[in-house]
Ligand SMILES: Nc1ncnc2c1ncn2[C@@H]1O[C@H](COP(=O)(O)OP(=O)(O)OP(=O)(O)O)[C@@H](O)[C@H]1O
């Protein structure tokens with residue numbers, strides 16, 4: 105079972121100074137997937153990733169990383185971009201990438217050579233010999249990212265990789281992540297930006313308040329919320345709500361309501377029988393954003409019940 | 414070697430190499446390398462000041478002999494002969510003569526009050542039973558005047574011609590004198606102290622650097638913190654070896670350059686255990702002292718978040734270190750008492766005191782014992798230090814500084830070992 109998963113962890117627990125910060129989180133990352141770890145600020149994402157990588161030890165639970173129970177035994181096959189970025193300011197970009205590779209078992213000379221290729225690939229070839237302190241923040245962050253893939257890891261863990269990047273560099277990063285996946289790597293990333301998760305992730309887990317709230321595909325997460333209908337009447341009249349299903353709200357662009365179990369047909373029939381015209385009607389899947397808000401919001405209301413797909 | 418330990422060695426070396434390169438190829442390192450010259454020149458300026466003050470004082474002093482003119486020539490010849498017994502720096506003050514007047518006793522007292530050079534001692538009366546007056550600083554000079562009158566009378570009795578003719582030949586000792594042992598012991602203690610303090614100070618500096626850079630999490634993710642820790646110590650140790658190598662080579666060349674008489678003096682400074690054994694022992698003890706101190710500094714340094722905190726925290730360690738140093742210096746005298754034993758056994762003074770032991774005594778076995786004992790403590794210090802380091806370095810939570818530190822140290826001491 106563990107071999108099908110790059111990461112498999114159950115019931116992870118971490119306390120800091122008597123406060124339980126992570127409380128029974130499960131993570132199962134299939135090999136070859138792009139896996140998102142989502143959650144609000146302070147949810148325990150970084151702490152969870154650090155436990156998975158063996159940077160800190162969990163106070164409870166069980167984990168395997170690329171089949172090893174000691175995460176460090178797999179350290180040469182893992183790449184990691186920490187949330188707090190950092191490089192030696194005096195190093196040249198090329199050497200910084202090679203140094204990070206060397207920590208993971210890549211020969212320094214080979215690392216320098218690959219670093220140049222990688223930088224050229226990312227459109228940063230001109231900065232290969234520039235010292236880190238002279239690079240912009242975003243460029244330095246990209247250099248660090250390249251340093252985490254230079255040894256061609258089987259598993260790439262990225263903590264908030266998109267933060268601090270401009271749209272062009274975010275695009276570059278998406279390309280790089282997809283290229284890594286195509287190379288065969290498994291990718292785990294935490295993020296706040298739903299759009300990235302929605303576009304990139306095959307599966308995701310949502311944690312809030314240190315607890316596991318959801319695990320499944322993006323489609324499953326979105327499936328937690330009913331479809332929503334958007335109805336535009338041909339003329340706006342008061343009392344229209346009486347014809348619409350429960351929960352209908354009036355907004356500037358028309359009426360919005362959750363699609364009831366039997367579909368929208370019954371409501372439409374009522375409208376037509378009542379003499380109300382239909383200028384527009386669309387049925388939409390709610391986005392990951394709404395699903396996230398719903399899951400996290402629900403967890404705030406009911407901290408004990410887990411929402412599962 | 415297993416795959417795991419192979420990897421840890423490799424990672425440790427990667428970190429050591431980075432630190433070594435980052436330390437050595439900087440202008441600061443040059444300053445560090447030349448720091449002994451700076452210290453030496455300060456020392457020389459200080460010593461120069463002191464001697465010049467002393468010489469000036471001697472120039473301004475005199476001893477006075479109130480004797481009949483016909484005795485004065487013989488007395489001056491005796492003075493010239495007796496002065497050969499004194500080194501350049503401890504010559505008696507200049508001898509001046511006065512012809513006795515009607516009341517020599519009053520005359521002698523007057524000399525002390527007179528203007529001009531200070532009189533430290535004055536002699537009057539019959540040379541067979543002279544009266545010698547002396548001032549606060551003149552006790553030695555008064556004895557000299559007594560010897561002068563005795564010598565003058567003897568020369569008059571036996572004739573001025575020398576009765577013997579001596580031949581002087583300087584020789585260099587084959588083996589170090591026991592005074593030389595103590596000196597070697599002193600130099601060892603001082604050398605180890607100076608080096609380890611300087612270097613672990615640097616280690617703390619790089620620690621602060623690492624925290625500011627936030628590189629530490631990259632390191633911690635790839636490498637066990639113990640290896641990061643050890644790599645840093647090793648990198649710093651590399652620069653220390655460069656330092657010792659540089660000055661060691663200079664010092665060994667120094668004996669060749671110096672005039673034979675001075676080189677002979679240096680040759681007397683030597684360890685009782687013999688140089689071929691002493692050199693590796695010195696290195697081993699230096700390594701132990703350095704690792705112990707470095708582990709403490711790194712562990713404590715990791716708790717600081719700002720350079721200010723860092724300074725605050727390193728001060729007490731430095732004070733303890735100076736205490737250890739003075740303890741080891743007492744032991745360097747080679748006395749066989751409980752202070753020495755204590756200094757040799759107490760982990761943090763043991764490397765210093767045992768280096769001194771090697772200089773003072775020829776036995777080999779206590780060193781094997783001591784090295785094993787110290788290695789145990791280095792292990793303990795590194796383990797505790799690395800734990801404190803782990804807690805301190807990866808902390809991002811809030812709370813009061815003090816509460817966090819207390820919790821950190823508590824956790825470090827009670828924490829479970831990590832794989
Ligand atoms: N070393 C630490 N010591 C004490 N508390 C900590 C430590 N690390 C994290 N915490 C606390 O644990 C909680 C979870 O932190 P964590 O950094 O894992 O959250 P996160 O989900 O990554 O948040 P963000 O989205 O803001 O990055 C926070 O309340 C934080 O203050």
Ligand SMILES: [Mg+2]
Pocket residue numbers: 149150151187263
């Ligand atoms: Mg985080």
